[in-house]
Amino acid sequence: MKFKADRATLLRALAHIQSVAEKRNTIPILANVLLSAEDGLLRLTATDMEIAVVENIAAETARPGATTAPAAVLYDIVRKLPDGSVVELDHAGTDAPLTLRAGKYATSLNVLPVDDFPSMVAGDLPFAFTIAASVLRGLIDRTRFAISTEETRYYLNGIYLHVADLETGPMLRAVATDGHRLARVEADVPVGAEGMPGVIIPRKTIHELRKLLDEGSTDIEVNVSDTRIQFRCGPILLTSKLIDGTFPEYERVIPKGNDRILRVGKRDFADAVGRVAAISQERSRPVKLSVMPNLLTLSAVSPDQGMAKEELDENSVAYDAAPIEIGFQARYLNDITDQIETEVEFAFADNAAPTLVRDTNTPSALYVLMPMRV
Structure with a gap:
């Protein structure tokens, strides 16, 4: 040669x-x-x-x-x-x-x-469709942060891609969860994907695919079977095994009746979380949100370093329900707010129940966050 x-x-x-x-x-x-x-x-x-x-x-x-x-x-x-x-x-x-x-x-x-050199044969891939690179990139970017790294729960070590039958019609859904937070994002179902099986795409495959989506291809050809998935991005062909497991019934953990609604500017909120959380070097240290009408107080306490507090008022906060105090891990808050453009919407039930988080500009994306004791 x-x-x-x-x-x-x-x-x-x-x-x-x-x-x-x-x-x-x-x-x-x-x-x-x-x-x-x-x-x-x-x-x-x-x-x-x-x-x-x-x-x-x-x-x-x-x-x-x-x-x-x-x-x-x-x-x-x-x-x-x-x-x-x-x-x-x-x-x-x-x-x-x-x-x-x-x-x-x-x-x-x-x-x-x-x-x-081993040959990885894809085999028969009966379901084929084309999806815009921008749409696939959005599905990945808004969910991959929630992929679990816990190897014992291997069925959570990827993104669950499937077609959900809704009252308004079928939607293509990407879902990821690690048990502490959940991300669910929807897109229109591409032609040819209607009958595809639900598949769990491994974390490493998602990582490699995401890099390829920045290479300029406008449309991605996808072929799927029960055990394999294949992506063609221009001159590049990525073939991957799928995770052989059953993704949990995630709909059960999405709260339905959370009626205390907090809306806060994404940039003001994210910056305040970062400043308050800086008091502690522990990754799992909670940030407490004390919410009352049109006032949000964020605080964190470190036994070694001290405490920090910051208030956000009606200039960036909208809330008119009963007061609530609830705590979340700072990193989890940041991971979710990184996916949001301008305004974050929190829907609380109480300080121990899962909280629903949305991007007010992107109704197709939904997040669930478990609180921590504070």
Whole structure:
């Protein structure tokens, strides 16, 4: 195999690929990228056996063939080459190393046999639809912060994507929860997605997909089965296994009768939470909200550092229900307010029940937050 490729084009592809390749594992080939050159095209493939990413780029092919090379090392080398470089990769075959040249720079990398590189076959993916990259990006951005990292509850380690049948018609929903907070976001159902099964897309897949959605593709082709999901973003194909588990009946934890409504400016509220929470370095330290008509007082206490308090008045607060004091973890408040544009709406029942949070400008997004004792 021998080919030449533009450094910027190769670097961009390696950036997508190298984060999927497993750097620390007991199977060395999973740390490598598969390079296949033929007919003016270079195909790069990486997998960790759960996700596979394939990308095609233009390359001047002098000798077709394939080999594998350490993904992270190759990425780091190409990243440090001068802008505008033309990168030549040459592999003579069998046990020969992979030689890389760019200008006056040259290096060689040890390779592993192509036959050892695993193939992650997607199989039959009966449900196919196209969704705007901006819509998919919105579904991910407004929910991924709530994905659980607790491995024992593996069925919460992803985003639950499904079609919900509502009285107003079907909607595509993305839901994530870690048991402390829940995020649910809706979008119109794309043509072809109506009968798709509910699937749990793993956290790592969401992370890799989100990066690809910033690459300029306007429409994303999605193919789904009970066990696999595939996304085509321009020249990049991402295939992933799905989490084999049952997502909880999340509707049960969404409160229905919360009637104490607080509306507060997002920027004023977020800034006040940050200033009050700064008194304590403990991530789980609660911030207490003391709410009364058109007045919100935020406070936090640290046994070691002291206490902090800030008031927000009618200039940014609207509330006309009975007074309430309720506490939330500061980080959880920040995670939710980061998704909101201008005004936050809290719907309380009492200081021990789940609180409903909405963005007044985005009715398709809904959040649930469990309170803490204060």
